[in-house]
Structure formats: structure tokens, C-alpha cells
Amino acid sequence: MELIFIRHGQGEHTLDLPASLQLMDPGLTKDGVSQAKSLQTQFTLAESDIVIVSPIRRTLQTAYIWSNDINCKKIVSPLVSPRMFPQNPKWKTLPCDRILNKKVIKGAYPTFTIDEGLPEELWSSGINTMPEQEFNVLAESFLEWCRSQSVERIYVVSHDGTITSYRQFISGKRLTRKDFPKETGWFKQLC
Template sequence: MELYFIRHAQAQHVLNPPESLQLKDPSLTSTGENQARKLHEIFPISKEDLLIISPLRRTIQTALVWTNDVKCQMIVSPLVGPRMFPLLSAADAYACDESLSRPMIERDFPQLEVVNCDHWEKGINVISEPEFQQLAEQFINWCRDFRQDKIYIVSHDGTITSYRQFLGESVTREDFLGDTGWYRVNVY
């Protein structure tokens, strides 16, 4: 199975750091919308494809613009939500990384499936490394259950880097992806 981790397109929270990192629920910028549209040239989506999306507005918007109304399966999961890399304390978490609630996603994005799991409240942003590794293993096994040749995961730079590390790669912040950057890995 191939997993394609794709970083969300440019959003408002990156325009004027560090102040803009405290924006709650930032949306894509017009540049970000254009970046998301260009993803379709790199990864043309069909109705057979599966996207797993982080529960933040910017990742959901990236996926919706990218798929351009293709009726593929899109699932929102907190297990690909934002995660700081390297891990810092909860006090150091950014407001821009607060996940949307399940009810808000269901209300604002009724065309998406929302995974039913126990991790909506806490998410993965500031959980311990051993706890993340356990959830990452569960997530990878859950992906295997779909029996898809490839799965697209729309997420965040820190989350993607954390999964790359979990999957055995030696990574640092220098390995962060830029807007709509992507990383492919084979998982057996």
C-alpha cells in the first residue's frame, strides 16, 4: 500500500508569524486555493480514490479544492490532525492547530465522512511519543483495512514528519514539506 502524505495549501496562519500562529481556525489564502487546484495536475483524483483528512479547516479546504467535486471517499480523522515536531508542551501549542469538533465538521462539511474514534477531544498534537506511536500503528493498520493500493492523507508538516519518523526515517524540522508538498511511502 502506498501512502501519500500531502501538506495542506497555504493558509492565513503562515502570513505573519509568530502572531498569525495564534489565529483560530485559519482558512486557505487565495494563493493556497491556487496551490490546492494545482494538486489535481499532480494527483488527478478519481471516484475510486480515498482521502483521509486532518480535522482543520485548511486541510479540509485543501482536499475539497483539490478533488474539484470528484465524488471520492473522504474521511476526516483526528489521527492525522496537527502534531508538533519536535514535541513541545501543551502550553507551547498554537491556536491555529486546534481541531474542529466533530459536530462542526458534520455541520460545515456534510459531504465528508467523519471517523468515529475516541481521540477527537485530545487529538495527537501534544500526546507523548509512546502514545503517538501506539496511535500511529493503529492508524496504519486501519489504512490497511481499506485494501486500497494508495491512500492520500492531507495533513500538516509536523504530523507528516512524525509519521515519517514512526515509519523508520531519520527526520528533523529541516524535512518539513512546503505548501502542498508531498511524501510517498510504501507500507506493507
């Protein structure tokens, strides 16, 4: 089984750094929409694929545009929500990285399934500031769930820090911010 992590398209929160990080619920820019559309030719989705999406508007938009007209399973999960990288206990979640309410997600993306099997605290705080040991436990559980699925491919539409955190966990190698994927950049792992 292939596990493919894809970073969302360009978000509005990246246009005027650092001030734009204070935006609440930023969506994709015009370039971000184009990047999401380009995923359709880069990665041809099949109905048998699973797409796991972070509960943030820019990732939901990326997955929605990319998977347009493909009836594959789309699951929204806080296990792939924004994650600071590297971790710093003094840092707080930025407004641009706050998880959307499940009701808002269901209303805007009715074809997506909400991962209801997780503790409610993950839906409120996510994995953003979670200590590395706690993240590692959840990461292992998430990867085990992925391995248990009878599919050829699982795609994860997420964020640079989250993808790098999973890459570091999977590889066992120390990574840095220099290892961040660019907008709609990706990382493939065989599981």
C-alpha cells in the same frame, strides 16, 4: 497500496509569524487555494481512492478543492490532526491548530465522513502534544487500518509536523524540522 501524505495549502496562520499563529480557525490564503487547485493536476483522484483529512479548516479546504467533483471516500480523522515536531512537553496547542467541532465539520463539508470510531478525547485534544510512545501506538494502528483497505491509494491531507512524525515513525530515522514538506508538498510510502 500507496500511502501519500500531502501538506495543506498556504494557511492564513503563516502570513505574519509568530503573531498569526494566534489566529483561531485560519483558512487558506488566496495562494493556498491556488495550491489546492494545482493538486488536481499533480494527483488525479479516482473514485476508488480514499482521502483522509485532518479536522482543521485549512486541510479540509485543501481536500475539498482538490477532490471537487470526485466521488471518492473522504474521511476526517484526528489521527492526522496537527502534531508538534519535535515534541516538547512544555509547549501547548496553538489557537491555529485547534480541532474543529464535528458538528461544524458536518455542516461545512457534508460529503466528508467523520471517523466516529475513535475516542472522544482524540476529537478534543488530537495528537498535537501526545507523547511519542502514545503517538507511535496510534500511528501503528492507523497504518494497519490503511493496509487493511482494498484500495490502490490512500491520500492523507495533513500538516508539516504530523507528516514528519509519520515519516519518522515509518522510516525509523530521526528527522528534523528541515524535513518538513512545503505547502502542498508530499511524501509517498508503499505499504
